[in-house]
Structures are given as structure tokens and as C-alpha cells.
Amino acid sequence: MAKYVAEVLWTLKDGEDFLKGRYxxxxxxxxxxxxxxxxxxxxxxVGKWAVEAAVDPEEMMVAALSNCHMLTFLHRARLAGFLAVRYQDAAEGIMEEVRPGRQALTKVWLRPVITWQGDEPTAEQLAQLHHEAHDECFIANSVKTQVMVEARAAA
Known part of the structure; x- marks a missing residue:
């Protein structure tokens, strides 16, 4: 069993009013x-109480899904004998109301563009590699959010 840890630290700043939500x-x-x-x-x-330059949990979830898919995809491509030299993804997620007063990240689109050296996989092989990557991705297997992979060709 693997264990993963992260330390989260928040501190109330002088002049903020925690009880009124102004922090x-x-x-x-x-x-x-x-x-x-x-x-x-x-x-x-939370509007103005957020730090826009910082990463929020929803962005981290989208990034985690994209990151896990990429790492698994690269592994599957290597095993299949294809040489990937660049992988870029413009991942995007949407938040929707799932029941009154409750929201969830309901869909995440992964839009990878992979650059290959040498033989490139056929469209069918590429689709199979993405399918295997999605099926094996630990993060995708951990969430109920619908994840769609829209692979694109490198320019």
C-alpha cells in the first residue's frame, strides 16, 4: 500500500473577520x-476572498486527471514501441449543480496533443493507447467525474 501526504496550512490574518466570512x-x-x-x-x-493567482481545488483535480492520464499514456506508448517527444494537454473541467445547493466537477475534457519521433501510431492505435491510459489511470479510477479524452494531432 502506498501512502501520499500533503500538508495544508491556513492562518487568519490581522484585520480579517472570520465569523462574518471576511477572510x-x-x-x-x-x-x-x-x-x-x-x-x-x-x-x-468565494469571490474577492479568493487569491486568483493561487491554485484552487477544482483546478488541482483537473490537473491531477490530466497529469495521471499523461503519465499512464506515456508508459503505454513506450510499451507499444512508440517514441513520444512532447505531450501537451489543455485540460478543462466544468462545475455544475448536481442537486439543489450542491455542485460538483461533473466533466473533465483532456485534449492531449502528442508529438512523435519516428513511427506514429495509427488513429486506431492512438485511440487504444488513450483508452488503456484512461482505464489504468489511478486518479480517473478514483473519481466519478466523467472524463473525456479528445486527443488532437500535433501541428
């Missing part, structure tokens, strides 16, 4: 390797 949602997340990330609630959720 910054900015905080930090430190991962076990030492990387520290500026984080916040989404501006779509």
Missing part, C-alpha cells in the same frame, strides 16, 4: 517532496 481563503499546500504550492478557494466560489 482570505489563501493558504499553502506542502507536498512530501518539499514542493510548496500557493492555494485558495476558487474565485467562482
Amino acid at each position: 482570505s481563503r489563501g493558504h499553502s499546500i506542502t507536498f512530501d517532496g518539499g514542493v510548496e504550492l500557493a492555494a485558495s478557494a476558487s474565485p467562482h466560489v
Whole structure:
């Protein structure tokens, strides 16, 4: 069993009014390797109390799905004998009401563009590689959000 840890730290700043909801949602997340990330609630959720330059949980979920798919895809492509030299994804997720007063990230689109060196997979092989990557991705297997992969050709 693998264990993953992240430390989340938020502190009330002088002059903020916690009980009235007038406080910054900015905080930090430190991962076990030492990387520290500026984080916040989404501006779509808390307006001016968010830190727009920071990463919000919804963005992290979209990024985690994209990141996991990429890493799994690269592994599957390597095993299939294809040489990927660049992978870029413009992932996007949407938040929708799932029942009155409750919202969820309901759909995530992964839009990978892969550049190959040497033989490139056929459209059918590429679709199979993405299918295998999605099926094996730990993060995709951990969520109920619908994840769509819209692979695009490199220019």
C-alpha cells in the first residue's frame, strides 16, 4: 500500500473577520517532496476572498486527471514501441449543480496533443493507447467525474 501526504496550512490574518466570512481563503499546500504550492478557494466560489493567482481545488483535480492520464499514456506508448517527444494537454473541467445547493466537477475534457519521433501510431492505435491510459489511470479510477479524452494531432 502506498501512502501520499500533503500538508495544508491556513492562518487568519490581522484585520480579517472570520465569523462574518471576511477572510482570505489563501493558504499553502506542502507536498512530501518539499514542493510548496500557493492555494485558495476558487474565485467562482468565494469571490474577492479568493487569491486568483493561487491554485484552487477544482483546478488541482483537473490537473491531477490530466497529469495521471499523461503519465499512464506515456508508459503505454513506450510499451507499444512508440517514441513520444512532447505531450501537451489543455485540460478543462466544468462545475455544475448536481442537486439543489450542491455542485460538483461533473466533466473533465483532456485534449492531449502528442508529438512523435519516428513511427506514429495509427488513429486506431492512438485511440487504444488513450483508452488503456484512461482505464489504468489511478486518479480517473478514483473519481466519478466523467472524463473525456479528445486527443488532437500535433501541428
